[in-house]
Amino acid sequence: MNSTALKYGSIALRVVLAAVFLAAGFAKLGGVQMMVDSFAAIGIGQWFRYLTGFIEVGSAILLFAPGKQAYGAMLLVGTMIGAVLAHLFILGPSAVPAVVLGLLSAIVLFIYRGQLLLVGQSSQPLGETRA
Template sequence: MGIIAIVLQSLMIFAFFFSGVGKITGAKMQVDTFRHLGLPQWFRVATGFIALAGVVGLIIGFWNEGVLALAALWLACIMLGAVLFHIRSRDPIGKMIPAAMLMILTLVLASLHFSAMTDLF
């Protein structure tokens, strides 16, 4: 299970890094998505920085499993928000699937390291 967790952690780092950078730099897809969801563009940038904070936590997680679990929960909350905004916009399920899958994968990652997170407190 250790290898699977490291692979999943690495995939989440790449996914959220590129997504966060795309939001901050104003990639057309991100700008259009936030416009479609009825969200202001400053929120797109803020969400990008929030995602990159989660990426930093995932990277620190290679050395500290508790931080990894917290960062994964942090990113899962962002993805829950994305799913809810897609629902509010009455998007088809196909548009929600990427956010929902990232939410599920980060929750799996957090659950794999949940006992380490409880040790932080």
Template structure:
């Protein structure tokens, strides 16, 4: 079999497709994680979640608000048209989570929201044109 020669444009167009697929995989994984492993325990009143929000000191209402934001963000990541906007909002949530870990709970655990925030920022950047279109459609 003869190999198909790659033109310079072929490699350049393949790279964004690979990046988009990798980011899509992260969107699905993090979306499901936010819904199942993070938001639902907050709504269900899991002991660890209740204790963590008691330690934060803002009251249990904040647990529900955080769970609602995580649920909305997780669902948004799974809907392609909403993924960029959801990722942008989740960057803010992860900044708050990292600061809370550093200032109130345990600084070592701040690495998780920081890492997730970086991935959300990459998703938001990759989906920025879809986010612009979404905003335009809402302002018409």
């Protein structure tokens, strides 16, 4: 795939993900009744709805923050893993939307994987030393 297609494909994916997660996050934070009922069924408490909403909104913003796209996508992948598990074991009826959003987030994470620091890796550019 050429770099132009990758660039514009990445932008399109991030726009779609940001739109979905901003809408879902603000619905959670705004107390939309369906969200309140879903989190009541999960049984952890409404604080978890607020936390999830903040993660979704914050992650959607990170998808467009220079150098932070991988972190936003990684948070969304983790959130969607939780959503899939909640749908499969508690909420039903279908985890397909969460699976699709998780896979799209994983693609963005793969594209921007170079932004992540590995354990033991320095954030300094090679060849520079600390003063």
